[in-house]
Amino acid sequence: MRRLPCWAWLATASLLTACAAPSYGPIVQDLSVVARPSERLPSAASGSATTVTKQPSIVAQQQAVVEPQAVTITAQPQASPIQASAMQASSVQASTIRQPNQPSTSPISVKPISSDSAVAIAMLEKPKPLVDASAKLPASSRAVVEQLLAKADQLKAQGKVTEAIIQLQRAQRIAPRDPKVYARLAALKLSLGEASRAEQLALKGLTLVPNKKSYQYYFWRLIAASRSHLGDVSGEAKAIDEAAKYK
Amino acid sequence: MSTKSSNSKARRKPKKFRPWLWLSKLATVLLVLGAVTLVYLDAQIRHRFEGHRWALPAKVYARPMELFVGQQLAPGQLDYELTQLGYRWVKRISAPGQVQKTPRGLTIYSRGFRFVDGHQDSRLAHVSLANNKVTTLKQASGQPMTLLRLEPQLVGGIYPAHNEDRDLIQLDDLPNGFIETLLAVEDRQYYNHFGVSPSGIARAMWANIKAGAVVQGGSTLTQQLVKNFYLTDRQTLWRKLLEAPMALLLNLHYNKDEVLEVYLNEVFVGQAGKRAIHGFGLASRFYFGQPVSELKLHQVALLVGLVKGPSYYNPQRHPQRATKRRNLVLSILAQQGLISASQKQQYQALPLSLSAAQQVSRYPAYMDIVRQQLQQHYPASALSNQGLRIFTSLDPWVQYQAKQAMQQQVKLLQQRHKGLNGLQGALVVSQRDSGELLALVGDRDGGYAGHNWALDKTRQVGSLLKPVVHLSALETGRYSLLSPIDDGPIEVPQADGSVWQPQNYDRKSHGVVPMYQALAQSYNQANVRLGLDVGVKQVVAQLRQLGLDQDIPPYPSMLLGAVEMSPLNVNQVYQTIAANGFYSPLTLVRQVTEANGKLLSHFAFAVHQAATNESVYLLQQEMRKVATEGTARGVYRYLPKHQQVAAKTGTTNDQRDSWFSGFSGQHVATVWLGREDAQPTPLTGASGALKVWGQLMKNIAYIAYDDLKPPSIDYYYLNLKTGQAMPSQCPNGVWLPIQKRLAPLTTTQCGY
Numbered sequence: 001m002r003r004l005p006c007w008a009w010l011a012t013a014s015l016l017t018a019c020a021a022p023s024y025g026p027i028v029q030d031l032s033v034v035a036r037p038s039e040r041l042p043s044a045a046s047g048s049a050t051t052v053t054k055q056p057s058i059v060a061q062q063q064a065v066v067e068p069q070a071v072t073i074t075a076q077p078q079a080s081p082i083q084a085s086a087m088q089a090s091s092v093q094a095s096t097i098r099q100p101n102q103p104s105t106s107p108i109s110v111k112p113i114s115s116d117s118a119v120a121i122a123m124l125e126k127p128k129p130l131v132d133a134s135a136k137l138p139a140s141s142r143a144v145v146e147q148l149l150a151k152a153d154q155l156k157a158q159g160k161v162t163e164a165i166i167q168l169q170r171a172q173r174i175a176p177r178d179p180k181v182y183a184r185l186a187a188l189k190l191s192l193g194e195a196s197r198a199e200q201l202a203l204k205g206l207t208l209v210p211n212k213k214s215y216q217y218y219f220w221r222l223i224a225a226s227r228s229h230l231g232d233v234s235g236e237a238k239a240i241d242e243a244a245k246y247k
Numbered sequence: 248m249s250t251k252s253s254n255s256k257a258r259r260k261p262k263k264f265r266p267w268l269w270l271s272k273l274a275t276v277l278l279v280l281g282a283v284t285l286v287y288l289d290a291q292i293r294h295r296f297e298g299h300r301w302a303l304p305a306k307v308y309a310r311p312m313e314l315f316v317g318q319q320l321a322p323g324q325l326d327y328e329l330t331q332l333g334y335r336w337v338k339r340i341s342a343p344g345q346v347q348k349t350p351r352g353l354t355i356y357s358r359g360f361r362f363v364d365g366h367q368d369s370r371l372a373h374v375s376l377a378n379n380k381v382t383t384l385k386q387a388s389g390q391p392m393t394l395l396r397l398e399p400q401l402v403g404g405i406y407p408a409h410n411e412d413r414d415l416i417q418l419d420d421l422p423n424g425f426i427e428t429l430l431a432v433e434d435r436q437y438y439n440h441f442g443v444s445p446s447g448i449a450r451a452m453w454a455n456i457k458a459g460a461v462v463q464g465g466s467t468l469t470q471q472l473v474k475n476f477y478l479t480d481r482q483t484l485w486r487k488l489l490e491a492p493m494a495l496l497l498n499l500h501y502n503k504d505e506v507l508e509v510y511l512n513e514v515f516v517g518q519a520g521k522r523a524i525h526g527f528g529l530a531s532r533f534y535f536g537q538p539v540s541e542l543k544l545h546q547v548a549l550l551v552g553l554v555k556g557p558s559y560y561n562p563q564r565h566p567q568r569a570t571k572r573r574n575l576v577l578s579i580l581a582q583q584g585l586i587s588a589s590q591k592q593q594y595q596a597l598p599l600s601l602s603a604a605q606q607v608s609r610y611p612a613y614m615d616i617v618r619q620q621l622q623q624h625y626p627a628s629a630l631s632n633q634g635l636r637i638f639t640s641l642d643p644w645v646q647y648q649a650k651q652a653m654q655q656q657v658k659l660l661q662q663r664h665k666g667l668n669g670l671q672g673a674l675v676v677s678q679r680d681s682g683e684l685l686a687l688v689g690d691r692d693g694g695y696a697g698h699n700w701a702l703d704k705t706r707q708v709g710s711l712l713k714p715v716v717h718l719s720a721l722e723t724g725r726y727s728l729l730s731p732i733d734d735g736p737i738e739v740p741q742a743d744g745s746v747w748q749p750q751n752y753d754r755k756s757h758g759v760v761p762m763y764q765a766l767a768q769s770y771n772q773a774n775v776r777l778g779l780d781v782g783v784k785q786v787v788a789q790l791r792q793l794g795l796d797q798d799i800p801p802y803p804s805m806l807l808g809a810v811e812m813s814p815l816n817v818n819q820v821y822q823t824i825a826a827n828g829f830y831s832p833l834t835l836v837r838q839v840t841e842a843n844g845k846l847l848s849h850f851a852f853a854v855h856q857a858a859t860n861e862s863v864y865l866l867q868q869e870m871r872k873v874a875t876e877g878t879a880r881g882v883y884r885y886l887p888k889h890q891q892v893a894a895k896t897g898t899t900n901d902q903r904d905s906w907f908s909g910f911s912g913q914h915v916a917t918v919w920l921g922r923e924d925a926q927p928t929p930l931t932g933a934s935g936a937l938k939v940w941g942q943l944m945k946n947i948a949y950i951a952y953d954d955l956k957p958p959s960i961d962y963y964y965l966n967l968k969t970g971q972a973m974p975s976q977c978p979n980g981v982w983l984p985i986q987k988r989l990a991p992l993t994t995t996q997c998g999y
Contacts, residue, residue: 176680
């Protein structure tokens with residue numbers, strides 16, 4: 001075999017090196033060098049032996065809305081129900097909305113809203129001119145809240161539920177104890193089939209209106225509707241009785 | 248074997264030296280090498296340039312400030328917020344990012360911002376204020392405005408390991424004169440050369456010879472970009488050799504504007520700690536606190552001047568050098584006829600106009616928890632390179648006041664108590680009803696040098712657990728605030744056969760006291776008795792319902808706070824009490840969006856009832872008593888009498904920990920002070936942590952404490968001796984809320 005001259009070797013070698021994919025080094029580097037090791041937020045923890053079922057963590061409540069490209073959001077099993085009954089105005093007809101984000105796992109079936117709940121929701125959809133419960137708020141912060149609530153209603157009507165919730169929470173930051181905000185949030189949650197959350201929001205709302213009969217009635221009806229949705233018959237009856245006190 | 252030897256023999260044969268053959272072989276090698284190199288360079292250039300996706304760190308924003316009529320601000324708050332946002336105070340308002348003082352308040356020209364709920368345009372608003380309250384809010388036209396939302400402050404980023412940070416800009420974002428200044432200084436022939444400029448090199452050489460030193464470089468912008476973009480920092484001959492052909496190739500493939508835009512974003516213009524400031528977009532925000540579009544020519548001149556030596560001309564560290572350099576740049580502009588001589592003088596007379604806002608990470612502890620939370624949802628790479636936008640509830644004003652309160656009070660305490668070394672502290676502030684985390688101070692000076700005491704460290708909480716004991720008692724339905732509790736000496740047999748004898752802080756017994764006084768005065772003996780009557784397990788269960796997710800062994804000593812908690816967890820528990828007994832997890836991330844604004848996730852507010860409204864109301868009133876007449880009454884050295892707060896002090900054995908937690912109408916805050924080595928201190932909850940809490944609460948705006956008495960409760964004017972309600976004209980009575988079903992006997996006598 002004839003030996004290749006050294007220059008030929010050199011040329012081939014350099015060609016080979018050059019043809020190998022150019023190494024740019026990773027443009028993206030790992031964060032761990034800078035960031036501290038991930039730790040759970042101690043307060044937002046799950047699993048407890050208490051009788052009350054808490055919202056287990058912030059994680060659970062972070063609702064993934066859309067899958068970002070190249071970003072995986074750890075889908076939480078506790079995330080919002082995949083299928084929820086939605087109320088169309090005052091009709092009892094329930095339709096199914098699929099949240100855009102949800103991976104196609106098995107749907108969680110949600111009990112259709114009973115006619116009683118429908119009444120309550122219808123009421124919530126068109127809030128009665130309730131006796132002014134936000135009397136303590138300065139006149140204009142009431143105007144701000146009204147404006148944001150109107151915006152939320154509008155978004156909800158367009159089917160933009162997340163956007164509506166964002167507006168309601170914005171209103172809540174401006175007027176943290178305005179029962180109207182709780183009423184809207186609770187009603188929205190119930191219309192999404194998140195009856196347990198709706199019930200809790202309404203219960204909190206109740207603590208804000210100790211002397212406002214119309215609100216008390218309203219919140220108790222909402223609680224009744226939520227409990228009916230959850231299949232809690234005795235709880236529902238109790239709430240209906242409570243509501244009757246304020247009729 | 249034989250062939251080999253014959254081969255070597257053949258080699259040794261004398262050969263005729265033929266130079267042309269050697270030359271041609273060498274030329275072939277070089278040609279191949281050159282061609283290969285070019286192909287390689289070309290591939291690299293195109294790959295890097297076309298993909299020019301920089302790793303964009305996630306941006307973390309504070310809550311946006313919302314202004315509306317009737318809003319109560321703290322003194323100095325609005326000025327502070329605007330300064331932090333990089334607003335400039337001007338005599339006559341004309342552009343976004345400016346603010347003008349008016350007789351009754353301010354005129355603000357807000358910047359546009361893409362919020363989660365849509366883009367908000369830049370707006371001019373007239374704000375009038377009286378006693379720090381917004382009295383009117385009007386548009387430029389004079390029409391009333393309901394709500395003005397300012398853009399949120401950018402408070403940090405989540406950087407990749409190499410700590411490169413930038414704000415992407417486009418040519419259109421640049422103010423007038425920027426490109427002209429850049430080219431005048433760095434590359435006059437930019438639009439005419441081929442990526443390298445022989446005439447530029449010649450001119451630079453000539454200038455250098457004339458000056459006898461290196462005063463000008465001959466590199467074009469294209470070459471500089473190649474240097475920054477593709478090559479390492481090492482000054483090697485190899486690099487020098489590659490620079491020119493790469494610049495030519497770049498120039499061949501892309502048009503001048505494209506290359507320039509990449510240059511604008513790539514150029515290195517400073518270093519902030521570990522963070523490398525790249526591009527003029529970030530540089531503008533970093534040095535001036537303003538978007539690049541708002542820069543005036545003297546600021547432009549400074550930025551362009553910095554390219555030559557970002558650390559040597561660092562305007563923060565070497566303002567004189569920086570000024571000199573800036574003025575030189577302005578002179579060049581005048582020389583080239585881009586500005587007039589008088590303009591030059593005008594600009595040269597201006598100050599550097601650096602941002603008044605602090606630049607080095609202002610919110611280390613808060614950013615810490617933001618990172619921790621985000622890492623639960625997003626992989627590290629997504630956070631450091633996708634340009635995600637993270638909207639948090641951080642309140643810059645509350646954070647600022649929290650840090651001030653911690654720093655100043657710790658300093659005062661160390662002055663007062665000589666030898667009190669290694670004092671550490673932590674402070675957590677949340678919004679009362681939403682549970683949003685507004686501020687977090689992780690150490691004594693808010694600077695964060697190691698441990699985050701608010702998050703990572705747990706200490707015994709002492710008397711801070713007493714409210715939980717009281718809540719458990721009230722939940723049994725058997726107790727009212729008037730219930731008599733024996734504060735006599737108590738012995739508790741332990742499981743291991745020993746006997747626990749808790750004592751009061753003053754080593755005295757106070758006889759039989761009404762329940763609310765046992766809390767107000769923080770009597771240990773009475774509280775242990777109350778807790779044992781309710782049951783330790785019950786108290787533990789209540790504590791968990793309030794939001795503490797920890798294993799707590801049900802030993803009687805937990806009744807006096809032998810439970811280790813972090814300040815954050817303490818605040819969670821008090822948050823639930825403050826929010827009328829409804830648990831919401833403390834949150835801080837409101838929304839996450841992609842760089843283009845698309846919503847990725849948002850936090851949905853939710854609550855869960857942890858105790859009845861009646862019991863929580865009574866507990867809140869007890870805690871109000873702690874502040875008005877009990878161990879926390881020192882807060883009124885800081886607060887006006889009319890500001891209602893509910894609170895509790897905490898002191899652990901040998902005064903190792905000084906705690907204070909409580910709430911106003913709007914905020915829940917928890918303070919911990921103690922030594923790093925957990926040794927005793929001279930501080931109680933009242934003589935230590937209370938001061939930090941008091942100073943903080945004094946300086947953050949508040950909304951009135953909304954006293955929402957449940958219908959099942961009434962107020963009675965009581966004679967504490969007899970436990971009976973008496974006419975309100977009687978002396979020495981106490982108003983207490985009592986459950987109607989436990990209503991005390993009512994007499995017409997005073998009973999004294």
